[in-house]
Amino acid sequence: MSVPGPDLIYGVAGLGMFGLGLHHAMTAAAPLRRVLALKICAIGASFLLIVAAWRVAPGAIDAVPHALVITGIVVMVSAMAVALALIRRIRALQDGEDTQPGHTQAGDTQPGHTRNREGRQ
Amino acid sequence: MSAIPIPASEAAGLALMALGAVFFVAGTVGMLRFPCAVSRLHALTKADTMGLGLVVLGAAVMAGTGGAALRLALIWICVALAGALGAQLIAAFVRRHGGQWPETEASATEMPDTGTPEVGQ
Amino acid sequence: MTEVVLLPVFILMTSLGVAPLIFALPERAAGWRTALNLGAAAAKVALVGWLSWKVARGVIYEVRFTVLPGLEFKLQADPLAVLFIALSAVLWLITTVYAVGYLEKGPHRSRFFGFFSLCVAATTGVALAGNLFTFLIFYELLTLATYPLVVHRGTAAALRAGRIYLIYTLCGGLVLLFGTLWLWVLAGTTDFVPRGVLADVVADAPVQARVLFFVLIAGLGVKAALFPLHAWLPIAMVAPAPVSALLHAVAVVKAGAFGIMRVVYEVFGIDTAQALGVTAPLVAVAAVTILYGSVRAMMEDDLKRRLAFSTVSQVSYITLGVALASPIAAIGALAHLIHQGLMKITMFLAAGNLAEGLGVKSVSQMNGVGRKMPGTMVAFTLALLAMIGLPPLAGFVSKWYLASGGLAADQGWVIALLAGSSLLNALYFLPIVHRAWFGVESDAPARVPGRPRIGWMMTAPPVATATLVLVAGIFANAPFSPLEWTRFIVALEYLEPQP
């Protein structure tokens, strides 16, 4: 086995992160931990693409995987934002602090009349 | 390492960076060893900003061109500003929690009795 | 020559097309609904008359279009189909009249008549099917259309009976589906061809052909109420009278028998089946069913259950005739298809009248009903006597041909079987006749107050069918009589000179 180049090191590290993230994403109890596990999986998958870009030729790096990973990052942040919003909403419903189950305003037609209590600060 | 001739500017740059690294190490040791939260803040902000200044200087020397030096300086200023703001906010948080970094995670995020909203940073 | 004229489609549409209209009619539009129903029924009888006149001329109508690559939806009006359509069209007209009277002020009548005409459409489709694939489509549609009728009353008992009915008939349908699929994979086609299509397949895979035969017969046997698969028929008697009359005496049960006929004659071909040796077990099963049905009928006190068990045994006459593999027996079987229909529907309509008019549901309560409802009881008695096999009536004709067919196929014991079953028929039908006319009249008043008066719409149909039984028996040799028509069909199947 020749001396492992950076592509093999980071490739295996990426796969390790993917395995870790995958396992915790499915078995973690805390919703926040599952969301982070997913992001770690995404990072692991991105490693493969960036390593593929690097392997092409050390001089001329291939730009396509870079664009793909940037797209992946933006997609991941929007998915996480939705997940975190859901976590906040579920927790608020659980704690019963929230006063209405979420569909008080009929779409966006009439101006909101959210009867949420005045902020406690 | 084979003794390849290193140009003077690179040698000076490397020396400055080595010095900067020493300050970083000092800052980290300070953070680990100092007893209370506020003193750890000192170690971090002051030592690391100084260390970064030296590294930036070394990089500017190695880079040689004025434009690069200006950009590196800009980086240093931004980090310094952010460090200062961060330190102020963390110090205010610590002061509100009676001088000690709250142990349990629950108390860390829940509103202290003084009713002042805490901004997690 | 096959003339691609859409006559079969028109016949099918008279009931299939009318159903959605009836569904859409609001409940109170009774007038419209009755007009629509009777109009459709009359139109269908007229069209069938025209069709039989043309088919008698040798014209074969055919409509086909491909549903799946290599598979066609094919409607074909050959003489065998016309026989069955004629029966269902005439009896549908009569039963509609009866149903209108029977369900005078009941709930959900639009739904009832909608599914009623859907069911007749399915029966017509079963008759007109040109290949086993189309037959299967209408066979399943028949199940789905009859289920809401069986559970029409909506009571827990009706729904429980409906569930059993559905389990039996749907499983039968799925077994038939498997059989059709296997036939298609083996023979490459599911078409009904007078001499059968499986001659070459039987040659190279006799075992598979034999198993395929029994799978198909099992699938059809459920609806033909063969012995182990008949249990749903008595249970489904919980349905209203017109339903049990038309469906369980004519449509559903006859569809099964008709399917067996198609499989034996036009999928396997009678001589291939005989060569394969599958007809013998079929005869045995038919015989067992005949005896079993009669014995159970004797033990039943409830009138409709007794009639149901008698249907189980009577339908097996047809299967017996088909499986006896002799032209005369075949004539007997086909004739019995018609005659049994006429007789049985008279009995069920009469039983309906008794239940509605006098609240008489079991045989033991029938003392002296003859005087209370003379018209119905005359028709009822006539049908009973015909069923037993008294000479001038229709029952005797078909039994006579079945017996002589058995003799021709040197199956002597068939005569003994028929004689025995006639005796059994007598044993469970004559007490009814006796009680009705000579029974000591209990103090029950002539008309039970609160019971609706039995209008003409409920007494005329059984009388009409009873006269048909009489006519079919006496004028058996008339040009368009059922017997004559069956000779014409059998000639086609066997292509031998008239016996």
Place this chain on the structure above:
Amino acid sequence: MTPAVMDGLMPHLIDWEVVAIMAPLLGALAGLVMPRAAAGIGIAAVGLTTLAVAALSWAVTTQGARMMALGGWGAPLGIDLRADGLAVMMLAMTAGVGLCISLSALAGQRARPAAGRPGVFWPLWLLLLAGLNGAYLSTDLFNLYVMLEVISLAAVGLTVMGGGAAALRAGFEYLMASMLGALLFLLAVGFVYLRFGRLDLMGLADLVTPGDPAMAGVLALMLVGLALKTALFPLHWWLPAAHASATAPASALLSALVVKVSLYIVLRVGQYLVPPTEGLVLLVGLAGGAAMIWGGIQALRAERLKLLVAWSTVAQIGLIFVAFARSGAAGTAESWKAAALLMLAHAVAKAAMFLAAGRIKDEVGHDEIARLDRSPVRPTLAQFTFALAAISLIGLPPSIGFAGKWLLMEGALAAGYWHWVALTFVGTLLSVAVFSRVMVPFLRFDRQRGPVGEHQGWALADAPPLVLALASFGLGLGAAQILTMLEVGEPFARATGAVLGGAP
């Protein structure tokens, strides 16, 4: 851009593929900016998309498969949109079923504006439609990944739009599962790029050597990811809660359309990338069989109507995978057609069933199966639609579900795989039991409080589900034409050698 004007004149000149993707996108943007007019814009956009898809399918059926290189760059560098028989069928299915669901949603929202939340439903549904059309036309692996993400997030949005705690929890679980599936797919895309340096399916099909162990691993990873997204048996835990707790039009969209994308991609991967090995096909078939049985059992135990319908989706997905695996690895060249037909059948019938269930819930007020017969209100038309849809899902003739099951069993019998035929029968019997459980309260009239009214519960919103239910019978009779359309662009000719199949 005036696609409508030049509709019939020069179908081949207009890039209908681009219109099919961009029209719903523009509609969504307009709906977002003007929430009050969201419903009107929504219906117009869906209508326009249906028109574009109709023109596209006319062009493909008459002139054969169409390939379009976006930006003019060509396969390896740019992204190509290809419309062949399979893609066009899926597009037509999505457009047709989507139009009916939109009309039903419109009628529903007019009756109950608060629950329908038009301001959120229409933009999300149109973005979902853009994602679906994009996925069916795309031939690039990473583009498929991004389309899967668009569809997943929009679907989660539709799930949680209902607002209840159950909907939110189910939505979160759905999001986690579909993100995980997408990431497994992304990892597989990474491997493919690491191995071959290109991402376009058509190009990869020539580079891939069938026996390659690496590609077998990649295919396994993709299958696991896609199975998670389409809720194949062991990975189905998220589907019932998500589809049952969403609002009626949303759950119809989820169950009928969203689940199909991953199935479509499984077909494409099996066709272009690497033909599945015997073991993998058997595994997929067994998982499908287990899904049919487990889905059936759970549906029997479900108390609520929508939960029962959701569990029957799990069972039907299993059936579609059994159809794909029916005649072994060599037979997949023919089996995919049975799977495609069953997908169409399930989409049409399930959309009708969910809309009908929604109607019943609106009229009766609750959807607990046991107490359905207690209310005097009987939405007879919705119940009739539910029954028709059930007939197609069970697979009784002459529905298209029957045509699909016939193809499945015929191929299995011809290939001598009897176990798949037996499994299908068990599945059919289970679904008969499940749906007859719902029919009994419909036909029971001895326990309701008060007399049953005259034709109660009929409304305009009943029309779309009835049209869909009747369509599943019309399509059943026209199955031969659909199969010929699937042949256009012979999607599966290249993948596997011997074409097995008993069809003469």
Place this chain on the structure above:
Amino acid sequence: MSGIDPMLPFDVALALALVALSWAVLAAADRFAMVVLFIVLGLMVALAWVRLGAPDVALAEAAIGAGVTGALLLATLRHLRGPEAAPAPGPVRWSVAALVAGVTVALGAVVVAVATAPRPEGLAGPVRDNLPASGVEHAVTAVLLNFRAHDTLMEVVVLLIAVIVVWAVDRGLAAAHDPAAGPEADGLGPVQAGYARLALPAAVVLGIYLLWAGAHAPGGAFQAGAVLSAVGIMAVLAGRWRPEAHHRAWARAVFGLGAAVFVLVALGVGLGPGVAYEYPPHLAKPLILAIEAAVTLSIAATLAALFFGREPAPVSRSRGRRP
């Protein structure tokens, strides 16, 4: 072996650090520690991207992966007090997780097999040849906005969906948990205000520079969008600007702006001789820059809106977003 690669120790150290940090994040007991470790992990990954020769990705990872995501996580932490209520998934989930993790580890072997396989030449060649015709000098921006423009459009659509869903979901949330409650109360107004006065204008300039530099150097719409969203978040946190209810219509317009411009340009060029997305050569650069500017604005507004989560409710003194 031409001697030990000088970067080998660094690579091994960084790879180990990454895996260790991932394990630490997933195993951390304390939610706050988990989030902080996650942000550190984000930065280390950005470092790894730089090492592997992907500056654009490093910028995006640091700005969006670590920055905005970290801010989102911290904003969510305020709601998650007390013990976890969610039940742990059942044994079935564990077995399935083991199975699926097994599939991934098995693919480790595939990586080794692939590593030793011949290196594919990838798409570096076609990108290099077509770069002059793409209208921009920087390869990544050319791929993002010209060669694979369809992907990028759909990516902007994903962001749009996210903000629609978040606004739909968060509608009912009480304003009490509004992270942007404003700093005056804890007496840090002047510090934050001072910082804001100094840093925000510089950050805006930096954002626009990033957008412009994208044409010929690492940078581009997404990185610039992230920086501008940070400016927006800081402006509202520091109380410099307060979004009101009537801003809602404007906000929706800006969210959709990026996708709308992209679609109209893609279809517009499609009307002409070429196919959709085929920018005429001489117009390529201005068109791409126009698209990038619109996309940057949309991303900035969307990411800031995602941070604050709820629509600016009209009644109470609640906070909204918008730079």
